[in-house]
Amino acid sequence: MFATATRNFVEEVDPGGFLIPVRSLNDTIALLTVVVSQKRFWFWQKPKYLPTDFTLNDILTGDTPITPVLTETDFIKYNETYGDKIQGTLDATFIHYNMNMEGKDSSKLQFSFGSLKKDEIDVRRLLQDSKNRVLDMSHCLIEQTKKKRQVFGVVKERIVTSQPCSVIEEVQQEGQCSGALSFCGPKTPKVSLKDNGSLSKDSNVTMEIPTNTTLAYALIDLEVKQDGRYKLCLMSVKGGFEVDSPTQKGLVGVTGAPEQNNPDxxxxxxxxxxxxxxxxxxxxxxxxxxxxxxxxxxxxxxxxxxxxxxxxxxxxxxxxxxxxxxxxxxxxxxxxxxxxxxxxxxxxxxxxxxxxxxxxxxxxxxxxxxxxxxxxxxxxxxxxxxxxxxxxxxxxxxxxxxxxxxxxxxxxxxxxxxxxxxxxxxxxxxxxxxxxxxxxxxxxxxxxxxxxxxxxxxxxxxxxxxxxxxxxxx
Structure with missing residues (x-):
């Protein structure tokens, strides 16, 4: 429910943009949280984003943390109802069998996020604070990520709730079946079976979402050198780890699908x-x-x-x-x-x-x-x-x-x-x-x-x- 709600939200407010929907309420997304972008199988697939339990400060060397300059602004007020209805009837008559079936299915998903706010990092200040800073290349997160040729990004912006809100899912299913079946053979008595049945299922699930829950976020990728120095990728998504080997040089890592602006x-x-x-x-x-x-x-x-x-x-x-x-x-x-x-x-x-x-x-x-x-x-x-x-x-x-x-x-x-x-x-x-x-x-x-x-x-x-x-x- 939550993943569907956040994905719909991003598709509505930022189609084709840089916002990433949060997939789970269990994900803790704060500014400067380190998110790993995972390579996908097909070039046109969007990357898979895996939030970690670490922030940029956790993987830096030195004792002086980066203290970002934050800006909080009102974003939008967002409420949406998404649903569909399906209804069908079947009447069938055979030589010894008559059947009637009817089914109805309806679902509704309602997102009531209310007024949302946007938290942003001052990227120019982050650029200054990142000068001469070095990542701890022996950190377990970096070692595991580098081996799998994935990409680091840090959260630079997030959309958060400013009040308690909810996601409500309503499902109604109803079905009826009636029939008459007769068997008649030369050496057996006639047997007649009649059956009428109905099935109904209703469910109403409400998910309460607390204040300051992140619904979506945007990243700035890191281009990491072998010695731990890093650059912030400002204009495009092209981060990765520098490698130097006889068979491969440059950066490794995939964070997005190469797109044709106007594919022919x-x-x-x-x-x-x-x-x-x-x-x-x-x-x-x-x-x-x-x-x-x-x-x-x-x-x-x-x-x-x-x-x-x-x-x-x-x-x-x-x-x-x-x-x-x-x-x-x-x-x-x-x-x-x-x-x-x-x-x-x-x-x-x-x-x-x-x-x-x-x-x-x-x-x-x-x-x-x-x-x-x-x-x-x-x-x-x-x-x-x-x-x-x-x-x-x-x-x-x-x-x-x-x-x-x-x-x-x-x-x-x-x-x-x-x-x-x-x-x-x-x-x-x-x-x-x-x-x-x-x-x-x-x-x-x-x-x-x-x-x-x-x-x-x-x-x-x-x-x-x-x-x-x-x-x-x-």
């Missing part, structure tokens, strides 16, 4: 072609495996927290060859376990042979990485466009966008879609820096060159092509 079609097409083996491997899975994965992943699209939990487990599996779900909540375990089960079974029976050294784990990680990069609004739009028929149309629009042949979607297919699906497609592409144009009986997609779209078109294309690979012939 050829760049997008080349990147998708480089990932083609991943999509081919997914499409080659047995139909039952693809169907199970598509069902599970599309369900995760509606649950951002569970999707991020799956992403973390797959991250760990790529690094350590074993996924640890002990830190995952029981609710999220239930959501992500079907994906892990299919992965385990496919690897056990070698159902998905490697294509060009691509594993099923890597292919699934690719899809979930792209989905995890999408905003909550984009995921909500995608959730209504994830049926196999709609994904087929979206794949044509991806081909059109990447310039891999003239592949517009036909107007007949587009016009047959429900209004909410059309609206979802439009919102998904628009939020990803893509223009969706209707021209008579055709629909075409094109990168919006008037905006700074970065890697967003590539990310949405990866997500759509991955889902379409699972939906083939389902």
């Amino acid at each position: 079609v050829s760049h997008l097409r080349q990147e998708l072609e480089n990932l083609c083996a991943h999509f081919q491997l997914l499409a080659a899975l047995p139909a039952s495996s693809r169907s199970s994965l598509l069902k599970s992943i599309t369900a995760l699209i509606e649950n951002k927290a569970a999707l991020s939990a799956l992403q973390s487990v797959l991250d760990q599996m790529l690094v350590e060859e074993s996924g640890n779900v002990t830190d995952v909540s029981d609710e999220h375990k239930q959501s992500i376990q079907p994906v892990l089960d299919v992965l385990k079974e496919a690897e056990r029976v070698s159902a998905a042979p490697k294509e060009h050294h691509v594993s099923l784990l890597s292919a699934l990680h690719l899809i979930t990485s792209a989905l995890d990069e999408l905003t909550c609004d984009s995921l909500a739009a995608l959730s209504v466009c994830s049926s196999p028929d709609v994904l087929k149309i979206m794949e044509l629009l991806v081909k059109c966008l990447s310039g891999s042949g003239e592949s517009p979607a036909s107007g007949a297919d587009i016009n047959a879609l429900p209004e909410d699906v059309l609206s979802g497609m439009q919102q998904l592409f628009t939020s990803s820096g893509v223009n969706l144009q209707r021209d008579g009986d055709m629909a075409r997609s094109q990168i919006n060159q008037l905006q700074h779209v970065g890697n967003r078109p590539l990310i949405v294309c990866i997500a759509l092509r991955g889902l379409h690979s699972l939906a083939c012939c389902v």
Whole structure:
């Protein structure tokens, strides 16, 4: 709940900016707190930020601490309600069986942060205070971080609550099922079974957040020399540790995805072609495996927290060859376990042979990485466009966008879609820096060159092509 609230907050107030949402109430984020930026697997992924228990003063040599000059200002007053409703009915009649099912599902997440304040460090003063200061290179945090080629940053700004506030989640689920089933055979008496059942589940969870809780923060990275001297990276995110070896010189460490300010079609097409083996491997899975994965992943699209939990487990599996779900909540375990089960079974029976050294784990990680990069609004739009028929149309629009042949979607297919699906497609592409144009009986997609779209078109294309690979012939 808290992670979803802070992520939505950052997406609303600082889209594409430098604010980082706090993921856990257990994270203590103060000014000058040292945060480690962790390298990710795909170049377009944002770094993973790991707050530490140390401040810059804790890892400096000498007995004189840096005392920053602080500025506190009013930020904004923020309240938001986010929710959706789903309702469905099924009537089925067979020769010996009649069934009626009805289900309703609604959820609402309300953030009442109230008036927020911003704490900032005077960076010019910090620059002066950092002159001739040296980091303790024998400090355990530095030694561990340097070995893993990660990057240090210190908190220079944070958004904090100025009063007690709350995050409220309301979930209502209701279902009814009625049916009549008859068996009749030549040598057995007729048996009739009737059943009527209903299920309802309501939950209302309120999380009280105390005053002075950090919701988001911004970093300034450190460029660390071998002798412990450091520089503050003021204009861009490019920090790291200096190395000097026969095979590598300069800085190591990754803190962000290199972005194309105005990516052209050829760049997008080349990147998708480089990932083609991943999509081919997914499409080659047995139909039952693809169907199970598509069902599970599309369900995760509606649950951002569970999707991020799956992403973390797959991250760990790529690094350590074993996924640890002990830190995952029981609710999220239930959501992500079907994906892990299919992965385990496919690897056990070698159902998905490697294509060009691509594993099923890597292919699934690719899809979930792209989905995890999408905003909550984009995921909500995608959730209504994830049926196999709609994904087929979206794949044509991806081909059109990447310039891999003239592949517009036909107007007949587009016009047959429900209004909410059309609206979802439009919102998904628009939020990803893509223009969706209707021209008579055709629909075409094109990168919006008037905006700074970065890697967003590539990310949405990866997500759509991955889902379409699972939906083939389902």
